[in-house]
């Protein structure tokens with residue numbers, strides 16, 4: 001029988017578990033997007049979903065130190081065999097609740113313009129998606145910017 005999925009606050013040691021699966025989950029090299037610092041320093045505002053010993057999903061986010069209104073979601077993934085079950089929706093729901101409790105009034109995120117699954121998911125979660133912003137993250141690194149009020 002499948003193990004039940006349990007969502008909990010992330011821990012620094014989750015970095016190794018996430019980077020062990022991220023490239024396979026995305027189907028392209030993405031590990032460099034998640035340096036260890038994100039888990040070392042932002043684990044209290046990040047969430048992990050476990051299915052027994054296995055990682056089922058995660059949301060890595062933080063409450064912006066530079067903009068007191070904003071919470072930011074940096075990296076989100078769900079295991080391929082757990083997708084379209086509402087897991088990312090639940091992880092986001094819990095992140096939104098934490099951000100609101102911290103006094104944040106909006107959430108930001110970005111994605112690559114070719115990541116149509118991410119754009120569809122964020123739109124379904126109530127985010128407004130910008131047109132692709134050329135060179136947003138540097139030369140040739142265009143991004144779609146998401147914003148959602150809390």
Ligand SMILES: CC(C)(COP(=O)(O)OP(=O)(O)OC[C@H]1O[C@@H](n2cnc3c(N)ncnc32)[C@H](O)[C@@H]1OP(=O)(O)O)[C@@H](O)C(=O)NCCC(=O)NCCS
Nearest residue numbers: 075076077078083084085086087088089117118120121124
């Ligand atoms: C994007 C991702 C996190 C969504 O996770 P998920 O758990 O499958 O999402 P949910 O089941 O909670 O979906 C909620 C809603 O979002 C929308 N949605 C999610 N994935 C979608 C997709 N691939 N295409 C179209 N709509 C999608 C749907 O409206 C869905 O509701 P429905 O299933 O009732 O129709 C997952 O597909 C993933 O890990 N993708 C690879 C990594 C990635 O691109 N991450 C995001 C950028 S950092």
